Amino acid sequence: MRTENVETDAGPARITWHPAKAKSRAVLALGHGAGGGIEARDLRALAAVLPAQGVTVALVEQPWRVAGKKVAPAPKTLDVGWRGVWPALEKPGLPVVSGGRSAGARVACRTAAELGAHAVLALSFPLHPPGKPEKSRADELLGAGVPTLVVQGGNDPFGKPQEFPEGDFELVEVPYGDHGFAVPKRSEIGQDEALEIITGGVVEWLASLE
Secondary structure (H helix, E strand, O other): OEEEEEEEOOEEEEEEEEOOOOOOOEEEEEEOOOOOOOOOHHHHHHHHHHHHHOEEEEEEEOHHHHOOOOOOOOHHHHHHHHHHHHHHHOOOOOOEEEEEEOHHHHHHHHHHHHHOOOEEEEEOOOOOOOOOOOOOOHHHHHOOOOOEEEEEEOOOOOOOHHHOOOOOOEEEEEOOOOOOOOOOOOOOOOHHHHHHHHHHHHHHHHHHOO
8 A cells, every 4th residue: 555645736636555466457546525535434445355356446535635624625626636636547558447435426427538437436426415306416427428336325315226317327235324335233234244245346347347
């Protein structure tokens, strides 16, 4: 694991690299949400599992997090930060999968086509604000323009799996999971099993892209 600081037009960003343990066959770049950083349980789980599968994981901290701010800036500014990091993510001969959780998933969807992303991984895509299904962000997801996988908690207040429209994307449901993929203690699956559903689904999907 190593860190790299990258200058962007939105300020300095930071990449924490988790290199593939054998020959790398792809780079998966993951951005964080608006309410947290790269310590999120799903991001940590993917960074722990995927390198053994030949996938280099790059956890990207947006400039506002690097600067120590507690509130995320406007979506356009998040896109600026992501665009600025992208050249550092590109490695000769390796496809780059753009991804993230929540706000980071929206960024990945909005910028995938212009940046030439190989695919998009959307973790906890915030389909709408809690309690406001009429304010749908489905157009961002449907407009990604590349193969897309959504991994969504069954009880996510930002959009349950059954609320998603039909479209050109795949969806893996994490039963009982909330927006952070936490599952209640009394649910039929434990937290470790929930994370295994996430990592297993992503491993299978990445393999299908080759």
